[in-house]
Amino acid sequence: MQTIKAAVCHAFGEPLRVEDIHLRAPEMGEVEVTVDAVAICHSDISYAEGSWGGSLPAVYGHEAAGRISAVGPGVTGLSKGDSVVVTLIRSCGSCAPCASGSPVSCETPYNGDMGPITMPDGSKLHQAMATGGFAEKVVVDQRQVVRISDQIAKDVASLVACGVITGVGSVVNSAHLRAGQDVVVIGAGGVGLNAIQGARIAGARRIVAVDMSADKLEVAKEFGATHVVLATHKAPWLAARKALGGRGADAVVVTVGAIPAYDQAPNYLATGGKVIMVGMPHVGGEATYEPVNLAAAGQGMVGSKMGDVVIQRDIPWMLDLYAQGRLKLDELISGRWSLEQINEAIADTKTGSARRNVIVFDR
């Protein structure tokens, strides 16, 4: 048992408290990672605000990178000192989805209330998203981490733990986009910019970014959007369809959690196209669509969890693209903050910046 600093949520909607917590040693199949960088994701904020419920007190944070500082029994292929990315994708390796190559859909439950962290008095502390990354160290299952090159800066590496794999994966893995197809990406935030990058990497013919903010659309162009449409137009899909030669898109990737975006998404589709549902609305939010239109046009709607990523396959691939200059990561970071500044960093993220704020630890 060791004492570490972490940002703890005691009540939804209240500032996180940076304080001492207890972390136990890694057990069977687990590794301890000393965190060098952890990015702030909108999911962390949604949890901290209570949008999705969950157990309290809790430590959020799930996009981390660091070095392995201890290894539990039964760990293979990872050693103390290895640089790693830590993800929230905890997979058992043996349930039906895991065995079918879909670890993001692992059906073996994980109880974060029984995880490796506790309050100093021994009471329950929830390890949110199987990670609890807003902390100096984490203990996670070995399958949640991917070894990476020491050459890659940890703040950059932390980004591929969630936002980047979700965005790029939504196009490459969930939409199975072929080179030459047309894509609409709704929302040019952290995930949206990466869906745009994914479409560029996959060889999309035209990539239309749709967002409420003209500033974000300018950034979208830097990431590969060939056309941009302001979502504040009365019928933005008409402008998008025009940009796509009148036909609509083969894939419409919804990267925001806004219900109107989901209501409107089918309007952007070409015959045979698919809506890829990535953004997570608040619990209870309902969107409507006309099944007859989808059925008659052979269209579909597909949920995309974490970009259907297989981390051991996709993270090394994406970091190689980064090293080759084909995937933008440095440009995704808007600010670097200390753990003590986490509430300011969260407030800055909530202003709607498209890019990521990253908590970095100076050691």
Ligand SMILES: [Zn+2]
């Ligand atoms: Zn995330």
Ligand SMILES: [Zn+2]
């Ligand atoms: Zn499983």
